[in-house]
Amino acid sequence: MSDTNEQIQQTALHDLHVELGAKMVPFAGYSMPVQYPMGLAKEHLHTRAQAGLFDVSHMGQVKLTGEKAAEALETLVPVDIAGLQPMKQRYALFTNDQGGVMDDLMVTNAGDHLFVVVNAACKDQDINHMREHIGNDCEIKVMEDYALLALQGPMAGAVMNRLSAGTDELVFMTAANIEIDGMDCFVTRSGYSGEDGFEISVHNNDAQQLARTLLAQPEVEAIGLGARDSLRLECGLCLYGHDLDTETTPVESSLLWALTKSRRADGARPGGYPGADIIMGQMANGVEKKRVGIQAEGRMPVRDGAVLVDADGNEIGVVTSGGFGPTVNGPIAMGYVKTQFATPDTELFAIVRDKQVSVKVVKLPFVKQNYYRG
Amino acid sequence: MSTLKYTEDHEWVLTAGDGTCLIGITDFAQEQLGELVFIELPAVGDEVEKEDAVAVIESVKSASDLLMPVSGEIIEVNEELDSDPGIVNEDAMGAGWFIKVKLYDESELDELMDEDKYMEGLDDSE
Numbered sequence: 053m054s055d056t057n058e059q060i061q062q063t064a065l066h067d068l069h070v071e072l073g074a075k076m077v078p079f080a081g082y083s084m085p086v087q088y089p090m091g092l093a094k095e096h097l098h099t100r101a102q103a104g105l106f107d108v109s110h111m112g113q114v115k116l117t118g119e120k121a122a123e124a125l126e127t128l129v130p131v132d133i134a135g136l137q138p139m140k141q142r143y144a145l146f147t148n149d150q151g152g153v154m155d156d157l158m159v160t161n162a163g164d165h166l167f168v169v170v171n172a173a174c175k176d177q178d179i180n181h182m183r184e185h186i187g188n189d190c191e192i193k194v195m196e197d198y199a200l201l202a203l204q205g206p207m208a209g210a211v212m213n214r215l216s217a218g219t220d221e222l223v224f225m226t227a228a229n230i231e232i233d234g235m236d237c238f239v240t241r242s243g244y245s246g247e248d249g250f251e252i253s254v255h256n257n258d259a260q261q262l263a264r265t266l267l268a269q270p271e272v273e274a275i276g277l278g279a280r281d282s283l284r285l286e287c288g289l290c291l292y293g294h295d296l297d298t299e300t301t302p303v304e305s306s307l308l309w310a311l312t313k314s315r316r317a318d319g320a321r322p323g324g325y326p327g328a329d330i331i332m333g334q335m336a337n338g339v340e341k342k343r344v345g346i347q348a349e350g351r352m353p354v355r356d357g358a359v360l361v362d363a364d365g366n367e368i369g370v371v372t373s374g375g376f377g378p379t380v381n382g383p384i385a386m387g388y389v390k391t392q393f394a395t396p397d398t399e400l401f402a403i404v405r406d407k408q409v410s411v412k413v414v415k416l417p418f419v420k421q422n423y424y425r426g
Numbered sequence: 427m428s429t430l431k432y433t434e435d436h437e438w439v440l441t442a443g444d445g446t447c448l449i450g451i452t453d454f455a456q457e458q459l460g461e462l463v464f465i466e467l468p469a470v471g472d473e474v475e476k477e478d479a480v481a482v483i484e485s486v487k488s489a490s491d492l493l494m495p496v497s498g499e500i501i502e503v504n505e506e507l508d509s510d511p512g513i514v515n516e517d518a519m520g521a522g523w524f525i526k527v528k529l530y531d532e533s534e535l536d537e538l539m540d541e542d543k544y545m546e547g548l549d550d551s552e
Binding site for chain 1 (some may be wrong): 461463464466482484485486487489545
């Protein structure tokens with residue numbers, strides 16, 4: 053409880069969470085719903101089967117404006133932002149000089165500005181980082197008055213289309229300005245559950261009404277942060293602070309797919325971001341550890357922090373996210389292992405409560421991602 | 427005569443009046459933990475002291491320990507929980523019992539709460 057001295061903040065949906073009977077917990081300085089009366093496992097399964105509404109307003113929403121905004125942001129991430137077409141979205145990472153990851157973020161070219169979403173726990177750091185390095189090249193405005201709602205699940209498209217005709221024509225990682233019951237919404241077809249879905253940026257004044265409108269749809273239930281975590285883990289998505297940190301590079305994190313071609317050594321605009329030499333060196337020469345999926349035998353969850361050992365008992369890695377996957381109906385985890393142990397089906401042991409548990413390395417994700425690509 | 431006692435850690439102890447007792451977690455505890463996915467039980471024959479962590483209760487959310495409310499020898503474990511820990515969610519006070527213990531010192535039972543006192547504590551915590 054490191055943040056007990058700080059004022060706990062509330063999102064625009066706080067009263068609604070309480071009204072719905074949510075169990076509220078402090079998270080990244082905010083009072084957030086960890087689960088509703090439905091319970092974590094059922095919330096998780098409901099999201100995979102129909103649609104779940106998540107309050108992710110604790111995340112930082114930032115507007116970058118100015119002709120040079122895209123070129124400027126490119127100097128901080130190993131990702132093509134300058135070539136990001138209007139109304140397209142891309143996953144990116146702020147790297148440090150050692151090639152470690154300061155945060156992961158989503159960047160959308162919203163036409164006249166870049167719309168950036170960063171993690172709640174990192175947002176002050178990220179905003180300062182941008183102000184320090186690119187504050188002279190573009191205007192950086194934190195959208196404090198905006199809430200962020202995520203509607204996730206296979207029915208999300210149908211629900212959104214019912215409320216704003218044509219919205220289901222968006223494909224994964226694209227954006228649009230839409231109106232729902234007279235409320236202006238900026239939506240992206242994305243999210244962090246592994247399911248099809250949308251993230252909706254809306255003014256705080258409208259947030260509660262929009263949430264109620266969405267919850268009034270028969271497919272939609274309110275879903276807490278607990279299920280958000282199990283959903284993302286099943287789909288092999290990283291949680292900053294667990295699976296990503298300042299000591300670990302995107303190459304080690306198995307996030308090569310996020311490093312756009314144009315910014316690689318053989319690309320049109322190679323390097324030019326913090327830690328580029330280290331990251332490009334690792335891409336050429338390999339890394340000593342890698343992020344992999346870990347599947348435990350039996351039903352006992354292997355959780356964050358469990359040490360991984362080889363058959364001889366040598367420590368070769370650590371679990372960084374672990375728990376129970378309601379869809380998989382079994383334990384799921386990911387972690388880092390020395391590269392020679394990163395091949396799928398490699399048999400290892402996790403140390404749980406001083407006992408060895410049989411685990412094996414598996415390919416991620418545990419549950420296939422189900423994005424709408426048109 | 428059998429009596430039902432409780433601990434501050436939301437465990438119940440049902441004494442059979444023959445020097446043995448059944449131990450489980452309360453309905454309040456199972457509700458707080460949420461859906462249980464795995465329970466690691468001790469071995470029959472284990473000799474355990476009061477306050478020892480004797481079983482591990484894994485829910486979707488987290489892992490927690492079952493702390494021994496009394497000292498004694500484990501004489502039976504509820505093997506049904508191996509295949510279906512959800513029994514505890516359905517019937518925490520009955521079919522969802524964890525272990526049967528032969529008490530070393532029956533006077534330890536006097537330190538536990540009766541139902542009224544336990545329920546009072548629950549009301550206060552809400």
